[in-house]
Amino acid sequence: MSRPLLLGSQRAHVGVDRRELAVCAVLLVAALGLGFVGLWAGDFPVTPGEVAGALLGAPFPAVEPIVYTVVVEWHLPRVVAALVFGAALAASGAIFQTITRNPLASPDVMGLANGSFTGMLLGLVLLGGAWAGIMAGALVGGLVTAGLVYVLALRDGLRDFRFIVVGIGVSAFLAALNSWILLRIDVETALFASAWGAGTLNNATAGAVWPAASVLVVLLLLLPWGVASLRQLELGDDLARSTGLALDRHRAALLLLAVALVSAVTTVAGPIAFVALAAPQIARRLVRSPGIPLAASCCTGAVLLLGADLVAQHVVPLTVPVGVVTVVIGGAYLTWLLRREMRTDR
Amino acid sequence: MTPAPPRLVAEGLTLRYDARTVATDLSVVVPDDRFTVVLGPNACGKSTLLRALSGLLAPAAGRVLLDGAPLSSLPAKERARRMALLPQTMSAPEGITVRELVHRGRFAHQRVLRRHSASDRDAVAAALEETHVADLAERRLDELSGGQRQRVWIAMTLAQDTPLVLLDEPTTFLDLPHQIEVLNVLHRLVARGRTVVAVLHDLNLAARYADHVVAMRSGAVVAEGPPSATITEPLLRSVFDLEATVLPDPLTGAPMVVPADSRD
Numbered sequence: 001m002s003r004p005l006l007l008g009s010q011r012a013h014v015g016v017d018r019r020e021l022a023v024c025a026v027l028l029v030a031a032l033g034l035g036f037v038g039l040w041a042g043d044f045p046v047t048p049g050e051v052a053g054a055l056l057g058a059p060f061p062a063v064e065p066i067v068y069t070v071v072v073e074w075h076l077p078r079v080v081a082a083l084v085f086g087a088a089l090a091a092s093g094a095i096f097q098t099i100t101r102n103p104l105a106s107p108d109v110m111g112l113a114n115g116s117f118t119g120m121l122l123g124l125v126l127l128g129g130a131w132a133g134i135m136a137g138a139l140v141g142g143l144v145t146a147g148l149v150y151v152l153a154l155r156d157g158l159r160d161f162r163f164i165v166v167g168i169g170v171s172a173f174l175a176a177l178n179s180w181i182l183l184r185i186d187v188e189t190a191l192f193a194s195a196w197g198a199g200t201l202n203n204a205t206a207g208a209v210w211p212a213a214s215v216l217v218v219l220l221l222l223l224p225w226g227v228a229s230l231r232q233l234e235l236g237d238d239l240a241r242s243t244g245l246a247l248d249r250h251r252a253a254l255l256l257l258a259v260a261l262v263s264a265v266t267t268v269a270g271p272i273a274f275v276a277l278a279a280p281q282i283a284r285r286l287v288r289s290p291g292i293p294l295a296a297s298c299c300t301g302a303v304l305l306l307g308a309d310l311v312a313q314h315v316v317p318l319t320v321p322v323g324v325v326t327v328v329i330g331g332a333y334l335t336w337l338l339r340r341e342m343r344t345d346r
Numbered sequence: 347m348t349p350a351p352p353r354l355v356a357e358g359l360t361l362r363y364d365a366r367t368v369a370t371d372l373s374v375v376v377p378d379d380r381f382t383v384v385l386g387p388n389a390c391g392k393s394t395l396l397r398a399l400s401g402l403l404a405p406a407a408g409r410v411l412l413d414g415a416p417l418s419s420l421p422a423k424e425r426a427r428r429m430a431l432l433p434q435t436m437s438a439p440e441g442i443t444v445r446e447l448v449h450r451g452r453f454a455h456q457r458v459l460r461r462h463s464a465s466d467r468d469a470v471a472a473a474l475e476e477t478h479v480a481d482l483a484e485r486r487l488d489e490l491s492g493g494q495r496q497r498v499w500i501a502m503t504l505a506q507d508t509p510l511v512l513l514d515e516p517t518t519f520l521d522l523p524h525q526i527e528v529l530n531v532l533h534r535l536v537a538r539g540r541t542v543v544a545v546l547h548d549l550n551l552a553a554r555y556a557d558h559v560v561a562m563r564s565g566a567v568v569a570e571g572p573p574s575a576t577i578t579e580p581l582l583r584s585v586f587d588l589e590a591t592v593l594p595d596p597l598t599g600a601p602m603v604v605p606a607d608s609r610d
Contacts, residue, residue: 232450238433238435290442291442
């Protein structure tokens with residue numbers, strides 16, 4: 001018998017889920033390929049050789065300072081942001097969907113996206129548009145919304161369905177509030193805010209990305225500790241507890257981790273829709289696992305967001321916020337998968 | 347030598363869901379190494395009692411003692427290494443195999459990052475054998491019949507490898523042969539030294555399999571004792587409002603309930 005691998009320990013009898021491992025490997029190769037495209041493509045012409053040289057130094061030939069600036073200081077933060085943010089959003093969605101045992105639960109559906117946007121708008125209006133104010137507003141807005149949904153849904157324990165419905169209700173309220181604020185502020189500010197509100201990596205500069213990505217990598221490294229609890233939670237609350245899970249404590253910790261992941265992303269990139277919702281479901285179908293595979297979800301999210309950002313930057317005629325593309329790509333793929341499943345299920 | 351006190355004892359429990367009180371001042375002693383069956387009409391508090399005994403429901407008053415210590419003071423994993431509960435409602439992720447599901451019963455024996463030990467594999471294999479589902483181990487749970495599925499859930503509970511096993515209506519929705527199969531599994535467990543508590547609905551099967559009967563009505567224990575002393579005509583009347591004749595079972599001599607013919 002093989003020794004179990006931390007992230008992949010899904011299938012009990014073989015320790016490692018080989019299929020999840022294979023899916024992750026393929027996705028990582030895809031991420032590297034897309035990442036290279038992301039470093040290379042752009043208005044300033046660089047050759048693939050120059051990308052390698054700028055990134056890795058010797059043995060590749062040395063590059064002009066301007067090439068280094070373009071590849072490492074401009075393109076690299078955005079590529080890293082897409083990969084890490086995508087993984088974080090997917091992990092957050094995987095946690096929400098496993099805990100609620102509902103494939104439609106995700107932080108964006110349950111109000112966190114709109115809450116961050118509300119916070120961002122308030123930061124923008126009240127603190128005069130400084131980045132620090134916007135980021136702090138988004139962070140606080142997301143966290144306050146998460147806390148509000150949790151407290152409103154909590155009565156005699158947390159019930160899955162009430163949790164989701166309360167989230168959707170709070171989300172709708174905040175969406176209305178956001179529209180009202182957007183209508184009250186001047187057009188220029190409203191346009192900027194709307195782009196952010198759609199979710200964009202246009203603001204993924206080195207100064208913003210490195211701190212956020214560092215925090216996210218640390219948070220993502222906590223995930224292996226949550227896998228076992230998530231697997232027990234799939235059995236229902238009663239069985240999770242009777243098999244030995246300290247349910248309330250672990251569930252609260254996992255939700256906190258999920259909220260932290262999505263908040264850190266939103267702070268820099270705004271509420272990018274659909275990755276958290278679609279990536280775990282796509283990963284589950286790729287791996288064909290009984291529950292949602294956490295590692296494969298992260299890899300799927302990373303590839304999904306990076307691919308969407310490349311499309312947003314280079315494929316569509318005018319640059320659009322990546323959030324617009326994730327909705328289109330993720331939505332189309334999920335629809336296709338569901339249709340295929342409906343056919344094969346019969 | 348004084349006999350050791352029973353391992354599982356409930357003292358003066360008040361049990362509540364939200365504002366609805368299900369039981370007040372409920373006390374039960376579970377005899378060690380015996381098959382205890384909890385009987386009673388629907389909504390009499392049987393399941394609630396089991397949930398309280400297993401620690402899923404915190405009593406509003408009173409306490410449950412496991413090995414002399416208040417249940418609420420035990421860490422979740424420690425409790426789950428001594429006592430397992432198969433609840434009435436559970437869910438399984440779509441497409442999970444029998445072996446994977448049974449393996450999840452091992453949670454309390456695993457450390458967070460080091461799972462899948464040899465003892466886990468042995469316990470899973472033993473549980474699959476005991477419930478006669480070893481040949482289904484690689485099948486998907488959702489392909490199995492109701493009876494097979496129920497035995498798999500029981501296998502998962504057995505893989506938890508606890509001296510105390512609590513089951514909430516493990517035979518409901520099964521046909522008679524499958525009910526007997528499940529009860530035989532539980533009987534073997536008791537014969538091998540485990541303490542089993544189950545909520546059952548079938549009086550005749552309860553009379554045949556139980557060592558100890560706890561009869562409940564409206565959140566209170568009406569009678570406790572061996573089936574011969576508890577499954578009686580007056581008791582059936584007071585617990586179930588059932589007019590019946592109790593005869594000796596021709597095969598085992600245990601009480602056998604024949605309901606009165608109340609057709610018009």
